[in-house]
Every structure is written in C-alpha cells, then in structure tokens.
Amino acid sequence: MANRSVWTMCGMCTVRCPIRVETEGDEVSWIEGNPHLLEGALCAKGSAGTALLKDEERPLQPMIRKSGRGAGRWEQVSWYAALDYVAEKLQKISQQYGPESLLMSCRGGPFVEIIKTFCHAFGSPNFSNHDSACGRNVHHASLSLYGLGRKGFVYDIKKSKHLVLFGRNILASLRVAEVNQVLDMLDAGGKLTYVDVRQTQTGLKASRFFQVRPGTDYALALGMIHEVLRQGVQDQEFIDRYVADFDRLVEFITPYSAEWAANECGVKVAWIKEFVTEIGSQRPRVVFHPGWMLSRYRDSFHASRALQILNVLMGNIEVEGGQIFAKGPSDCGVKGLRAIGDEVVKPTAQRADGVGWKYPHFDKGPGLFHLFYETMRSGKPYPIKGLICVRHDPFTCFPDPQAQKEALDNLDLLVSLDTHYSEFGWYSDVILPESTYLERDSIIATQKGPKPRFIMRRKALDPRHDTKDLYTILKQLADRLGFGHHFPGNSMEEVWKWQLAPTGFTPADFQAKGFVSLADKPVMYDRDQLEGKFKTPSGKIEMVCAKLSEAGLESLKPYESPHKPPKGQFRLVFGRSPIHAHSHTINNPLLHELMPENTMWINRRKANKLGIADGDLVEVTNESAGVTGTIKAHVTDFIHPEAVYTVHGFGRQVPLQTRAYHAGLADQKLMKGLLQDMDPAGGGLNLCECFVTVTRSAKNPKRMVEL
Numbered sequence: 001m002a003n004r005s006v007w008t009m010c011g012m013c014t015v016r017c018p019i020r021v022e023t024e025g026d027e028v029s030w031i032e033g034n035p036h037l038l039e040g041a042l043c044a045k046g047s048a049g050t051a052l053l054k055d056e057e058r059p060l061q062p063m064i065r066k067s068g069r070g071a072g073r074w075e076q077v078s079w080y081a082a083l084d085y086v087a088e089k090l091q092k093i094s095q096q097y098g099p100e101s102l103l104m105s106c107r108g109g110p111f112v113e114i115i116k117t118f119c120h121a122f123g124s125p126n127f128s129n130h131d132s133a134c135g136r137n138v139h140h141a142s143l144s145l146y147g148l149g150r151k152g153f154v155y156d157i158k159k160s161k162h163l164v165l166f167g168r169n170i171l172a173s174l175r176v177a178e179v180n181q182v183l184d185m186l187d188a189g190g191k192l193t194y195v196d197v198r199q200t201q202t203g204l205k206a207s208r209f210f211q212v213r214p215g216t217d218y219a220l221a222l223g224m225i226h227e228v229l230r231q232g233v234q235d236q237e238f239i240d241r242y243v244a245d246f247d248r249l250v251e252f253i254t255p256y257s258a259e260w261a262a263n264e265c266g267v268k269v270a271w272i273k274e275f276v277t278e279i280g281s282q283r284p285r286v287v288f289h290p291g292w293m294l295s296r297y298r299d300s301f302h303a304s305r306a307l308q309i310l311n312v313l314m315g316n317i318e319v320e321g322g323q324i325f326a327k328g329p330s331d332c333g334v335k336g337l338r339a340i341g342d343e344v345v346k347p348t349a350q351r352a353d354g355v356g357w358k359y360p361h362f363d364k365g366p367g368l369f370h371l372f373y374e375t376m377r378s379g380k381p382y383p384i385k386g387l388i389c390v391r392h393d394p395f396t397c398f399p400d401p402q403a404q405k406e407a408l409d410n411l412d413l414l415v416s417l418d419t420h421y422s423e424f425g426w427y428s429d430v431i432l433p434e435s436t437y438l439e440r441d442s443i444i445a446t447q448k449g450p451k452p453r454f455i456m457r458r459k460a461l462d463p464r465h466d467t468k469d470l471y472t473i474l475k476q477l478a479d480r481l482g483f484g485h486h487f488p489g490n491s492m493e494e495v496w497k498w499q500l501a502p503t504g505f506t507p508a509d510f511q512a513k514g515f516v517s518l519a520d521k522p523v524m525y526d527r528d529q530l531e532g533k534f535k536t537p538s539g540k541i542e543m544v545c546a547k548l549s550e551a552g553l554e555s556l557k558p559y560e561s562p563h564k565p566p567k568g569q570f571r572l573v574f575g576r577s578p579i580h581a582h583s584h585t586i587n588n589p590l591l592h593e594l595m596p597e598n599t600m601w602i603n604r605r606k607a608n609k610l611g612i613a614d615g616d617l618v619e620v621t622n623e624s625a626g627v628t629g630t631i632k633a634h635v636t637d638f639i640h641p642e643a644v645y646t647v648h649g650f651g652r653q654v655p656l657q658t659r660a661y662h663a664g665l666a667d668q669k670l671m672k673g674l675l676q677d678m679d680p681a682g683g684g685l686n687l688c689e690c691f692v693t694v695t696r697s698a699k700n701p702k703r704m705v706e707l
Contacts, residue, residue, distance in 0.1 A: 007514025011437025223261020233280025235315025
C-alpha cells in the first residue's frame with residue numbers, strides 16, 4: 001500500500017476523537033488529532049494506537065470454546081465456521097424460546113444503529129449497553145427536568161466564566177476537545193471549582209477545591225441552591241418564563257442552608273457563600289457539569305438533578321458560555337443521514353429488563369443491562385438464552401462478576417465481538433475479532449452541537465490478521481439468518497453512498513478534512529422564544545416530574561446522610577487515569593509501560609495507624625462478602641480519611657494478556673452483592689457503596705535488620 005494521509009477516527013476509547021493518520025507502506029508512521037478540530041492534539045491513549053496495531057495478544061481470528069466456560073481452551077476457526085456456528089445457535093434459540101430471548105449489548109456511541117438493527121430485525125427488543133454503570137443517572141436526571149437526555153445540551157466551556165465539576169475529573173477522564181476548552185477558559189481568566197473526595201489533576205488546576213465527605217455531593221449541591229436563593233442571585237426572569245413549579249423548589253430547599261451543607265460535607269461555610277456570590281456576578285456564563293459517570297451513590301440521580309437545577313438558576317441555557325441545545329442537520333436546513341434499520345419493524349414484546357412497563361419512568365433506549373441478570377435467573381417474563389456483547393465487558397463494567405457468571409450459565413450462547421480479549425470474552429462460547437480502528441471503515445455518523453457535522457472513519461491499513469469490521473460481521477451473520485437485506489450494500493463505500501443520498505453530499509466531500517460541517521458559525525435559537533424546545537408535558541423545565549410522581553418517586557428528594565464506614569473500614573471509590581481507558585488499554589504495550597498497575601490511595605493518618613508505608617502491599621477485603629485483593633498502597637494527604645481509591649480496569653485474569661495478567665486489583669470484584677443495588681429514580685448502580693478493610697499484606701518482603 002502506498003504512503004497515504006488518512007482522515008479517520010480514534011478508537012482507543014469511547015470518545016472517538018477525529019484524527020489524521022500517515023502511513024508508510026503497511027506501517028502507521030504518524031497519528032495526530034485532526035488539525036481542523038483538535039489543532040493536532042491527542043492524548044496518550046490515542047498516541048498508542050500503533051502499539052495496538054502491532055499487539056498480537058488480542059484475538060487474531062475467530063475462536064470457538066472447546067471446554068468449560070472460562071477454561072481457556074479454544075479452537076481457532078474460519079469466519080465461515082464461526083458465523084455458521086453462531087447463526088445455528090441463534091436459530092435454535094429463536095425456535096425454542098422466541099426471538100426476544102436474544103440480548104445484545106455494546107459500549108454505546110455513534111454506530112449503535114448497526115447493532116440495534118440486527119437485534120430488532122432478529123425479533124428482540126432487548127438492545128442494551130453499559131450505561132447503568134456510567135451515565136444513566138445523568139441521562140434520566142436531564143430527562144426529568146428538560147425532557148431532553150444528557151446529550152440534549154453541549155457545554156460552551158471555552159466561553160464560560162466559571163465551570164463547576166462534581167467528581168468529573170475532566171483532565172484525566174479526558175476528551176481532548178473538552179480539555180482544550182477548559183484550558184482556553186482558564187487562560188482567558190475563567191474560574192474552575194472542583195468537588196471530590198480526593199485531589200486530582202483537575203483539582204490542581206482549580207481556582208477552588210471542595211474536599212467533601214464521601215457520599216455528600218447532593219448535600220453540597222442543595223446548600224448551593226439554598227444560598228443562591230438566599231442571596232437572590234438567580235435569573236428570576238428566565239425562571240418565571242420557562243420553569244414550572246418553582247415554588248415547590250423554594251419550599252423544598254428551605255432547611256438546606258449553606259451552614260447545614262458545610263457541616264454535612266466537612267467544608268467551610270464561608271467558601272460556599274463566597275462561591276455563590278462569585279457565580280452570581282458571572283451568570284449566565286456559569287456551567288455546572290451534571291456529571292458523566294455518576295453511578296456512585298444512592299442519591300447520585302438527585303445530585304445530578306440538583307446540578308442541573310443550579311444551571312437553570314443561572315439562566316445559562318442557549319447563551320454563550322452556558323448550555324447550548326445540541327443542533328442537528330435540520331437546524332441547518334440539511335437533510336439527515338439515512339439511518340440503517342429505519343424500515344425494520346420494532347418488536348412488540350416487552351423488554352425483559354422491565355424498562356418501559358415494570359419501570360415506566362425509565363427511558364427505553366438501551367434499558368438497564370444489570371436488570372437482565374434477574375431475568376436470566378428466573379426466566380421471567382421470558383427466558384434470555386443468547387447474549388452478544390459488542391466491545392462491552394460486563395465482568396469488568398459491572399459489580400460482582402461471580403454473580404454474573406452464575407446467571408449467564410443459564411444461557412445457551414455467549415458471543416464476544418471485540419478488538420481485545422475481555423474477561424467476558426474469555427468466558428464466552430465464541431469470540432468474533434473486530435479489526436482495530438486503524439484497520440476498519442465505519443458508517444458515517446452525525447455529531448450534534450452548535451456547529452453540527454457528519455464525520456467518517458476510514459481505515460488507514462488493511463487488516464493484518466483474520467479480523468473484520470463490525471458492519472461486515474453483523475451483515476454476514478444477518479445474511480445467514482435471512483434478514484441481511486436490512487444492511488444496505490456489501491462494501492462500506494456502498495453504505496456511505498446510501499447513507500448520504502438524502503443529504504446531497506458524497507464520500508468525496510470528506511476527503512479534505514475527514515468531516516463535513518453543516519454550519520459555518522454556531523446555530524443559536526432565539527433565547528426569548530424557547531417555548532417548545534423543552535420536551536416535557538408542560539413544555540417548560542419541570543421542578544416536579546410527572547413520570548417520577550406516577551412511579552411513587554420524589555423529584556425533590558429529602559436528603560439522607562450517607563452511612564459512615566464501620567470502624568476500621570473505608571468506602572471504596574474508583575476512577576480513571578489519563579493513561580488508560582478502563583480495561584480496554586491495560587494490555588497495550590506502550591500504555592502498560594507508562595502505567596503497569598494501579599495502586600490504592602489511602603489517607604496518611606489512617607495509613608500510619610495501620611502501619612502501612614507508601615509502596616507496601618496491602619490486602620483489601622470486603623469482609624461481608626469474604627472477597628480480598630492485593631495491591632500496592634499509595635499513602636497521601638490528598639484523600640478523605642473515610643475513603644480509599646483506585647483506578648478502575650486492572651486485576652485482569654486473561655492469561656493470553658501477559659502484561660495485564662493479575663496486574664493490580666479489580667475493584668468490581670470487591671463489590672459483591674451490588675449487582676442489583678441501583679438508584680430507583682435514575683437506574684444507575686450504586687458502585688461506591690462498598691466498604692472494605694485495608695491491612696498490610698504478609699506478602700511484603702521482610703525488612704532487613706542490620707546486625
């Protein structure tokens with residue numbers, strides 16, 4: 001293959017940044033962020049794409065299990081054999097139990113219509129994703145206020161005067177474009193307030209840092225709402241025009257003063273009051289980020305909702321430096337892409353997770369993956385007998401993998417479609433290897449925002465091994481099952497032309513920049529005519545959500561103080577590193593070299609009492625469940641004494657991943673019993689409601705004594 005410069009999209013994490021790739025022959029010689037959108041910037045993960053390409057500790061051809069699940073005995077087979085095997089199993093499942101007995105799940109993102117099309121065309125309503133362990137609380141909180149999901153707004157951070165982040169470690173859990181906006185905002189004199197149980201890369205850049213007691217985010221947000229109203233710095237004109245039941249909020253917030261919040265959270269009351277005075281002078285260009293991954297505490301839904309209420313009080317909607325409605329092609333006078341699967345008749349069966357009927361207040365969309373486990377065990381309302389996970393590892397994503405395996409053992413077919421070996425893949429019956437993002441084309445996607453665009457991923461190289469792209473895999477499987485006609489075209493070039501037909505654009509239009517911009521300047525609605533933009537029953541921003549009320553749930557929930565850890569124990573919290581994308585990159589040769597394992601952060605005073613020194617091996621135990629893991633201690637002053645913290649994604653047990661094998665600790669394995677522990681209003685799991693003991697490990701080498 002000749003030397004080329006290719007516009008494409010990164011695939012090292014779920015952000016999927018636009019990139020430019022240079023190749024020399026069959027090697028990638030350079031990767032950078034798309035200069036037109038990211039000014040060449042790229043994170044460590046994106047830069048390590050070349051190592052992924054060369055890494056052979058990943059599935060290189062289809063594999064079928066030859067012994068018990070998880071035993072690691074595989075037969076390498078052809079694509080014909082693998083797809084025939086899966087198709088035959090799916091046909092038997094459909095004939096015996098009905099097509100609705102198939103569950104398909106993925107990581108979400110811009111290409112889900114391919115997966116949903118396969119699932120619905122097969123006859124199953126049970127499409128899902130990982131979001132109940134990530135942003136479902138945020139999504140449902142946004143819906144309950146605005147009638148719009150969490151992607152209904154984008155945040156104009158660059159032009160804001162003040163960005164407020166509750167546990168959103170934005171400079172580590174990074175999206176390159178967003179990080180650039182934050183740094184530009186700070187350079188322009190903007191303020192950053194950060195709230196967390198520990199100090200982070202983001203907190204170090206902050207103008208103000210609140211270190212709160214674990215589980216009290218909601219309390220601090222309530223105190224801030226109270227203080228905004230006490231000082232009278234809210235945008236009352238905006239509220240009177242666009243907010244319903246504001247008087248209910250005023251009544252509800254009465255007991256939650258700044259003094260109360262300061263005492264509950266362990267922060268200084270003067271800081272809360274100074275903060276509110278400051279944002280009162282900066283509104284409407286103030287953004288309270290409602291969270292990204294907020295499957296943490298039992299009130300995380302209400303914490304996110306309170307942060308959105310603070311946005312409403314600032315009147316920051318549809319203004320520069322605030323929240324801007326995400327615009328699409330129609331807002332630019334352009335027809336949208338033709339959607340794959342539009343003509344598929346949606347299955348009429350009820351979802352097996354209960355979303356939409358048992359839980360009518362939840363958005364159907366991808367439902368709630370963790371609720372399928374009860375269906376797998378009970379067979380009610382009907383059996384789930386097949387599971388296909390696309391780049392989704394539930395054993396790493398969700399708590400208590402052992403409980404998951406016990407439920408999955410009731411299924412007849414487990415399929416992992418992934419670029420990597422995952423813990424779930426190692427336990428599955430079939431592994432279908434997807435080509436790396438540098439070796440695959442993807443369907444064209446729409447990116448909404450103030451300046452919406454169509455964006456394309458083109459492969460930089462042909463696959464080195466016997467791997468295929470997602471579209472080809474599912475189309476060839478659909479062909480075997482009799483509904484391949486729902487997948488237009490046999491090549492991606494044909495699919496692109498089919499998608500673009502209504503728009504007037506062609507694939508050639510993407511060659512200049514890798515995307516097609518649909519607007520030259522930001523598209524803004526008239527802020528005095530936002531009626532109809534909020535998709536609630538009243539057409540206004542609703543302080544009280546009817547759907548929640550009908551479900552017997554409170555929109556404005558009285559605060560309940562979180563349990564303190566039992567004596568001698570800590571609350572286990574986790575997060576992200578800028579080096580790794582959870583478990584997906586742990587075995588990457590370059591990124592492993594930068595961060596080979598995780599550590600356990602522990603407060604210095606607590607560590608001293610336990611005789612733990614920095615770098616010691618420690619045993620971390622969930623005593624109620626009898627689960628223990630070993631990890632190195634990171635002793636620091638910069639974490640709340642009630643908590644211990646680790647980076648998620650480590651402690652993997654796939655022997656073929658020699659770099660990641662047993663490196664560090666898997667926090668989710670300590671979360672025994674939390675698989676069904678969810679926020680009833682938001683649907684997010686309560687992943688930080690696990691308490692552990694930490695003791696110095698006997699595995700430490702004995703200290704030498706000089707005689």
